[in-house]
Amino acid sequence: MLTHVFIANRGEVAERVARTCARLGVRATVSTGDYLDPAAQVAQALAAGADSVHPGYGFLSENAGFARAVAEAGLVFIGPSPEVMEQMGRKDAAREIAVAAGVPVVPRGEDAGQELTFPVLVKAAAGGGGKGMRVVRSQAELEDATAAAKREARSAFGDDTMLIEKYVERGRHIEVQVIGDTHGSVRHLFERDCSTQRRHQKVLEEAPAPTLTDAQRTRVLDAAVALAAHVGYVNAGTVEFLLDDDTGEVYFLEMNTRLQVEHPVTEAITGLDLVELQLRVASGEPLDLPHLTPIGHAIEARVYAEDSFGGFLPQAGTATFVQWPTSVRVDHALASGQTVSTAYDPMLGKVIAHGATREEARLALVAALDETAILGLTTNAGFLRILVASEEFRAATIDTAWLDRHEVGAPDPAPARELAAWAVFRREETATGPFCSDGFRLGSDPAPVVVELDERLALGDPPAEPPVASVRHDRVEVVHQGQRFVFERPDVMGDQAAAVADGALTAPMPGTVLDVRVAAGAAVEEGQVLGVLEAMKMELSLKAPFAGTVTDVGAATGDQVKLGDVLFVVEAPDAPA
Numbered sequence: 001m002l003t004h005v006f007i008a009n010r011g012e013v014a015e016r017v018a019r020t021c022a023r024l025g026v027r028a029t030v031s032t033g034d035y036l037d038p039a040a041q042v043a044q045a046l047a048a049g050a051d052s053v054h055p056g057y058g059f060l061s062e063n064a065g066f067a068r069a070v071a072e073a074g075l076v077f078i079g080p081s082p083e084v085m086e087q088m089g090r091k092d093a094a095r096e097i098a099v100a101a102g103v104p105v106v107p108r109g110e111d112a113g114q115e116l117t118f119p120v121l122v123k124a125a126a127g128g129g130g131k132g133m134r135v136v137r138s139q140a141e142l143e144d145a146t147a148a149a150k151r152e153a154r155s156a157f158g159d160d161t162m163l164i165e166k167y168v169e170r171g172r173h174i175e176v177q178v179i180g181d182t183h184g185s186v187r188h189l190f191e192r193d194c195s196t197q198r199r200h201q202k203v204l205e206e207a208p209a210p211t212l213t214d215a216q217r218t219r220v221l222d223a224a225v226a227l228a229a230h231v232g233y234v235n236a237g238t239v240e241f242l243l244d245d246d247t248g249e250v251y252f253l254e255m256n257t258r259l260q261v262e263h264p265v266t267e268a269i270t271g272l273d274l275v276e277l278q279l280r281v282a283s284g285e286p287l288d289l290p291h292l293t294p295i296g297h298a299i300e301a302r303v304y305a306e307d308s309f310g311g312f313l314p315q316a317g318t319a320t321f322v323q324w325p326t327s328v329r330v331d332h333a334l335a336s337g338q339t340v341s342t343a344y345d346p347m348l349g350k351v352i353a354h355g356a357t358r359e360e361a362r363l364a365l366v367a368a369l370d371e372t373a374i375l376g377l378t379t380n381a382g383f384l385r386i387l388v389a390s391e392e393f394r395a396a397t398i399d400t401a402w403l404d405r406h407e408v409g410a411p412d413p414a415p416a417r418e419l420a421a422w423a424v425f426r427r428e429e430t431a432t433g434p435f436c437s438d439g440f441r442l443g444s445d446p447a448p449v450v451v452e453l454d455e456r457l458a459l460g461d462p463p464a465e466p467p468v469a470s471v472r473h474d475r476v477e478v479v480h481q482g483q484r485f486v487f488e489r490p491d492v493m494g495d496q497a498a499a500v501a502d503g504a505l506t507a508p509m510p511g512t513v514l515d516v517r518v519a520a521g522a523a524v525e526e527g528q529v530l531g532v533l534e535a536m537k538m539e540l541s542l543k544a545p546f547a548g549t550v551t552d553v554g555a556a557t558g559d560q561v562k563l564g565d566v567l568f569v570v571e572a573p574d575a576p577a
Contacts, residue, residue: 001283002052006045009056011333017054020275035059038066042073052076061258062089078282079235080257088255092125098252101230103223106251107166122146124153125161130200170399172243174209176224177266180233181287188221189266198403205262206299207269210396236278268298268354297358299365301384304346308383309410313509314535316341320376325368328353342510342535373468373479382483416480420487421451423469453487503570505542507561511535516557522550530568548572
């Protein structure tokens with residue numbers, strides 16, 4: 001058995017791997033930085049005295065050069081061989097291998113003839129994680145979409161090679177967990193459904209897949225094992241498929257040569273520890289797994305730092321208070337007082353519910369998301385709660401493009417506003433003097449207690465439980481059903497003047513300035529793009545609110561900017577001097 005594992009990663013996945021190591025009595029050392037530098041990671045592992053390296057997911061986890069450097073340093077790489085990673089890590093090469101293994105693949109966009117048949121999916125041949133993908137519905141969109149996908153792929157993977165494939169309008173994302181050992185054995189650990197996704201980023205994952213027929217399930221499980229055996233796959237990996245809802249056909253998409261973010265749902269329905277299996281396989285032990293039958297149902301929700309009801313813009317800041325649910329499994333590395341930046345993936349944690357049935361797991365997840373409360377930072381927990389509670393998810397009718405076709409409505413702020421008012425009252429009810437909020441009236445019954453927030457609110461019945469809230473003189477933060485709300489409080493003594501003019505364009509998210517297209521003094525038209533901001537794979541064009549003159553440019557290409565930074569100021573022709 002390996003004795004000392006160096007974890008070439010950070011955050012939630014590093015803690016996840018370390019937890020298994022501790023249970024097995026294996027020493028673990030976590031990387032301190034330079035997560036994208038193979039030489040730095042190997043040097044850290046050697047300095048720590050480790051005998052092996054676990055890459056986690058993201059960063060260098062699917063980098064064949066890193067795996068090779070680990071092996072050349074005399075360390076054990078806890079994953080497949082560099083050769084297999086190279087073969088399966090590229091979607092173009094993996095596609096050809098799948099064909100050779102007899103596994104059906106998505107038709108290429110050009111296979112129908114000389115011209116493309118739209119819609120098509122333009123996607124990066126390298127990498128994964130939904131990066132470098134664009135849905136293209138017409139020839140007119142193709143050039144710009146391909147350029148954007150190439151730019152994203154080049155930034156993420158250093159390779160802008162593109163594939164063009166048929167786009168399945170209503171599909172299901174089905175993936176199979178496989179594991180192989182050094183003795184020639186390959187096993188599947190059943191399938192997962194990851195169809196609830198936005199812009200090719202998974203949001204909810206579950207196991208087993210709720211809509212597969214027995215024939216479809218057999219087909220994907222057998223195909224995954226056949227593909228893994230064909231390439232001599234060793235360690236844990238995931239084979240991903242696309243199920244066309246309209247035709248019932250199943251196509252191979254790609255293989256992820258690492259541990260998946262959503263592996264906890266597989267662990268829940270199998271009772272296995274996948275990290276332990278990884279360590280044992282890397283130690284040369286043969287797989288010794290009994291016949292497995294799925295145990296109940298599991299669903300995972302990914303909690304991101306993003307404003308789901310504000311354009312899904314990435315968020316950053318200090319999480320002043322963090323409360324994770326205690327009723328279910330939670331994999332996270334976020335605690336009260338930690339600062340979240342846009343330098344890393346926006347995932348803060350994973351909430352995983354398991355039940356005897358899918359409905360039991362779903363209701364448990366709704367309750368767990370109700371318990372989730374983060375102040376100081378906007379997250380998607382409220383969005384997830386609405387989604388999991390929806391009739392569409394209950395009925396398992398959400399396909400891969402559902403969130404791109406439908407808008408999930410923002411929650412009603414009224415219940416949260418009442419909680420915020422009660423938080424203000426509870427904090428100030430001990431106050432004395434003529435201005436205390438006790439409703440006192442001389443010679444009459446008490447008046448209703450009124451609290452001033454963004455609107456006047458008369459308090460009703462008190463909440464059953466004290467709200468998770470932060471009360472300041474100028475605003476109140478409160479969490480209701482996972483969603484963070486911020487209510488401004490009037491400050492009669494304060495300066496109510498506007499901080500910036502109406503023509504000021506501020507950063508709607510923290511990120512990197514990709515492009516500045518104007519200079520101070522330039523005349524611009526309404527809607528003209530002044531610059532482009534990027535964060536978390538999202539590009540946002542900043543446009544002139546009206547025709548006028550640019551009077552100030554507050555950033556340059558390549559600058560890192562914070563939420564609310566003034567980037568451009570446009571002055572109308574008739575603006576006062």
